[in-house]
Amino acid sequence: MTAGREVVVGLDQVRKHYGETVALDGVSLEIRAGEAVAVMGPSGCGKSTLLNLIAGLDRPSSGRVVVHGEDLGAMNETGLALFRRRRVGMIFQFFNLIDDLSALDNVALAAQLTGTTAAQARRRALDLLDELGIAGRARMYPAVLSGGERQRVAVARALMNRPAVLLADEPTGALDSHSGEQVMDLLLDLHQIGQTLLLVTHDERLAERCASRVVELADGRVTAERTLESSR
Numbered sequence: 001m002t003a004g005r006e007v008v009v010g011l012d013q014v015r016k017h018y019g020e021t022v023a024l025d026g027v028s029l030e031i032r033a034g035e036a037v038a039v040m041g042p043s044g045c046g047k048s049t050l051l052n053l054i055a056g057l058d059r060p061s062s063g064r065v066v067v068h069g070e071d072l073g074a075m076n077e078t079g080l081a082l083f084r085r086r087r088v089g090m091i092f093q094f095f096n097l098i099d100d101l102s103a104l105d106n107v108a109l110a111a112q113l114t115g116t117t118a119a120q121a122r123r124r125a126l127d128l129l130d131e132l133g134i135a136g137r138a139r140m141y142p143a144v145l146s147g148g149e150r151q152r153v154a155v156a157r158a159l160m161n162r163p164a165v166l167l168a169d170e171p172t173g174a175l176d177s178h179s180g181e182q183v184m185d186l187l188l189d190l191h192q193i194g195q196t197l198l199l200v201t202h203d204e205r206l207a208e209r210c211a212s213r214v215v216e217l218a219d220g221r222v223t224a225e226r227t228l229e230s231s232r
């Protein structure tokens with residue numbers, strides 16, 4: 001059970017608008033250490049906006065976003081950049097790997113940006129690729145990897161700095177069903193070893209398999225929440 005654990009992500013009455021468009025309309029949400037929360041809802045309901053605010057990639061128009069005890073609204077740009085590198089890991093539908101870096105260098109770069117030496121970064125990157133079953137691909141470039149392999153490299157990169165929360169935006173959305181299953185298994189494994197996870201998905205199966213709680217979003221508001229049977 002995660003009920004008594006510390007709050008890793010706290011949103012309080014968060015609104016975000018882009019000009020006339022209201023992307024989030026008063027969202028409050030708490031995620032505790034070790035939880036795996038799936039955010040579901042139709043296209044355009046504000047899921048990516050929510051994730052981007054928690055990642056410190058964007059700022060709320062009003063309301064508070066607190067992650068790992070840090071109030072993102074109170075940070076300047078430098079503070080937010082440091083926060084993004086150290087506290088959160090993010091994976092995306094289309095992987096967002098750097099094409100002219102090898103798998104290993106894509107992963108290692110995440111740690112080098114926080115001041116870890118190149119040798120230490122490469123060692124940890126290789127360990128992670130090994131744990132994710134793709135050490136054999138370390139020297140290869142994204143273009144020659146399968147979609148599933150690319151996403152595993154992206155997961156390794158996201159885990160590099162031991163993030164307080166791993167954020168995943170439609171992580172299986174661009175994968176065939178077999179690769180999608182592998183990535184689901186990986187996320188489930190991470191959840192089972194205690195990684196706090198927030199995942200945005202259209203895929204009910206992914207939510208059922210990996211999440212302990214589902215939050216439904218519609219038109220920028222939370223419309224329902226349910227705890228899953230299999231919650232750990």
Ligand SMILES: Nc1ncnc2c1ncn2[C@@H]1O[C@H](COP(=O)(O)OP(=O)(O)O)[C@@H](O)[C@H]1O
Nearest residue numbers: 018021022023042043044045046047048049050
């Ligand atoms: N950078 C942006 N500029 C303008 N409108 C945006 C921007 N990002 C998102 N939106 C709008 O905000 C709403 C929510 O988008 P988004 O969070 O991407 O939804 P979802 O991820 O659920 O599909 C949509 O109407 C979208 O068009």
Ligand SMILES: [Mg+2]
Nearest residue numbers: 047048049169
């Ligand atoms: Mg989206």
